[in-house]
Amino acid sequence: MAMNVDFQPLPRKPANFIPIWLCAVCAILYAMSWHLSLSFGDLVSGIGDTGDYISQFFHPDFSLGHKYVWLMIETVCTALWGTAIACIVALVLSPLAASTLTPHPLIYRATREVLNFMRAMPDMLLALMLVSAIGLGPLPGAFALGIHTAGFLGKFYSELLERVPRGRYEALAATGAGFVQTTMIAGYPSILREMAGYTFYIFDRNIRMASVLGLVGAGGIGLELESTLGFFLYNKASAIIIIIFATLFVVDALSSTIRRRLT
Amino acid sequence: MGSVTNTLTWYWPTRSGLPPLVPMLWLTAVVLLLAVTAPLVEIDFIHVVASLPKLGSFLSHFLVVPDWNYLPELGLRMLETIEMAVLGTAMAIVFSVPLALLAARNTSPHVVIGWLTTYVLTAIRALPELTWAVAFVAAVGLGPLAGIMALAFVTIGFMAKFFAEAIEVVDCGAVEGIRAQGAGRVQTIAFAMLPQAMPDFISALLYILDHNLRAASILGLVGAGGIGYDLVMNLRLYQYDRLMMIALAIYVVVTALDRLSTRFRHGVI
Known part of the structure; x- marks a missing residue:
């Protein structure tokens, strides 16, 4: 016996735009690679060439190892100072750029824009300009890292300051505390842990950048890497790369341990 | 009036009123580390101050009419x-x-x-x-x-x-x-x-x-x-x-x- 169930018609299937979007993206990508006159063949042969090139690096020559280690220490110090500069600049600017703390909306906008500008300038570009302005050496490097990452740290800190419960600021403001007192007593102590975490992350990143x-x-x-590669001294270059790798692994492990303990 | 000056004495916002020990130790360590590494990065007062006018003159070059x-x-x-x-x-x-x-x-x-x-x-x-x-x-x-x-x-x-x-x-x-x-x-x-x-x-x-x-x-x-x-x-x-x-x-x-x-x-x- 047939059951006499009154089936409701299913609601209409929602329109699926994903294929159209995918086609559009593929078309754009194809147009771009056509504009750069690239082809798939180039890519495949490029990967082969890269394999050949990398195979030249398999005999590291550590005869100048102590020199490279010393240069690596200098690199880490440059990153350290860059981070310190960034941290100080960010500590000054971030309360001005936090919407809950800022003394005036105009100052808030202006500081945000300044931080944005610092972030937008790549540190390589800043280093290039600072080198031609104040001469060769690690000092322009530290400045360049400092300026660029101050933008990042300032943004991170100010976002953290905005996430602090408003009550803490209001409690201090109610006791008659000014902007600086509110920031120093309610602002920074509330975000100390997260601040340390972000600062370590930036330090980590700065070491990577400082090495180039x-x-x-x-x-x-x-500089040493550039000159050994320029003279086709692949064995020395591979020793340098191994030292950079080793340092980065140590720093990575250290900073992730510290960050895990902090949070 | 004496009581007013008394209440205005500054304390650290901790239970004992003293600076918190652990963050202070960290801060000291970081500052010491920076001081030790400063010569390696060529950060000394004279060098930094001497580089500021150079930076200024470099930046002043940018005040030109763009090349349209x-x-x-x-x-x-x-x-x-x-x-x-x-x-x-x-x-x-x-x-x-x-x-x-x-x-x-x-x-x-x-x-x-x-x-x-x-x-x-x-x-x-x-x-x-x-x-x-x-x-x-x-x-x-x-x-x-x-x-x-x-x-x-x-x-x-x-x-x-x-x-x-x-x-x-x-x-x-x-x-x-x-x-x-x-x-x-x-x-x-x-x-x-x-x-x-x-x-x-x-x-x-x-x-x-x-x-x-x-x-x-x-x-x-x-x-x-x-x-x-x-x-x-x-x-x-x-x-x-x-x-x-x-x-x-x-x-x-x-x-x-x-x-x-x-x-x-x-x-x-």
């Missing part, structure tokens, strides 16, 4:  | 830079999704494979794009191809990590539900895990695109295409009128993408 800043003459191990 | 004739070429170079960033990111997506599936704890076929993939990704992330760009330029020659390959290579390291983290935090309920329907491994991943991880994917993608645009703008320093090459050339030739335009163009494009991606991110998540 030498390419533009801003001190550290990058 | 350069504008079309600048536009073309900026377009090339953006295209490099987009193509590098797109190429990385293709490799990152499978690698992320191998690396994520809940989709990895075996624990050892998961570990291995994670280590390989860490090694890829270790060096910045510019170092790889030097290698790729030496291998495939000057031009945007080397830049795109360097960007894609480093991006795989970051993107696969972010994707794997997004896959690891998906809700188990949907996964179990779809498994209870008799779905196989591939079907579970495709219909329960990836859709849930999609907002995080897009967020990571936008972040990486932003990062790659910044990176692409300096890859030209080593001859890997984009605006960076013009930047170095004009700096060597002291053409500050063009240099200023390049710096401004980079700022404008990076900021525009930043704003755009913030808006898009709010729309998606």
Whole structure:
């Protein structure tokens, strides 16, 4: 016996735009690679060439190892100072750029824009300009890292300051505390842990960048890497790369341990 | 009046009224470390003060009338830079999704494979794009191809990590539900895990695109295409009128993408 169930018609299937979007994206990508006159063949042969090139690096020559280690220490110090500069600048600017703390909306907008500008300027570009302004050496490198990452740290700190419960600021304001007192007593102590975490992350990143800043003459191990690669001394270059790798692994492990203990 | 001055005595906002011990020790250690390393970075008072007027005179060079004739070429170079960033990111997506599936704890076929993939990704992330760009330029020659390959290579390291983290935090309920329907491994991943991880994917993608645009703008320093090459050339030739335009163009494009991606991110998540 047939059951006499009154089936409701299903609601209409929602329109699926994903294929159209995918086609559009593919078309744009194709147009871009056509504009840069690239082809798939180039890519495949490029990967083969890269394999050949990398195979030249398999005999590291550590005869100048102590020199490279010393340069690596200089690199880490450059990153340290860059981070310190960034941290100080960010500590000054971030309360001005936090919407809950800022003394005036105009100051808030202006500081945000300044931080944005610092973030937008790549540190390589800053290093290039600072090297031609104040001469070769690690000092322009530290400045460049400092200016660029101050933008990041300032943004991170100010976002943290905005997330602090408003009550803490209001409690201090109610006792007659000014902007600086509110920031120092309710602002920074509330976000100390997260601040330390972000600062370590930036330090980590700065060491990576500092190891290539030498390419533009801003001190550290990058300069040595550039010159060995320029003279096709692949064995020495591979020793340098191994030292950079080792340092980065140590720093990575250290900073992730510290960050885990902090949070 | 005496009581008023008494209440105005400053205390640290701790229970004992003394400075908190542990943060103070950390601060002292950091300051000492900075003081010890200062000579290595050539940071001393005289050097820094002497460099300020140089910096001032360098910056004063930028107060010139821009070279408007350069504008079309600048536009073309900026377009090339953006295209490099987009193509590098797109190429990385293709490799990152499978690698992320191998690396994520809940989709990895075996624990050892998961570990291995994670280590390989860490090694890829270790060096910045510019170092790889030097290698790729030496291998495939000057031009945007080397830049795109360097960007894609480093991006795989970051993107696969972010994707794997997004896959690891998906809700188990949907996964179990779809498994209870008799779905196989591939079907579970495709219909329960990836859709849930999609907002995080897009967020990571936008972040990486932003990062790659910044990176692409300096890859030209080593001859890997984009605006960076013009930047170095004009700096060597002291053409500050063009240099200023390049710096401004980079700022404008990076900021525009930043704003755009913030808006898009709010729309998606």
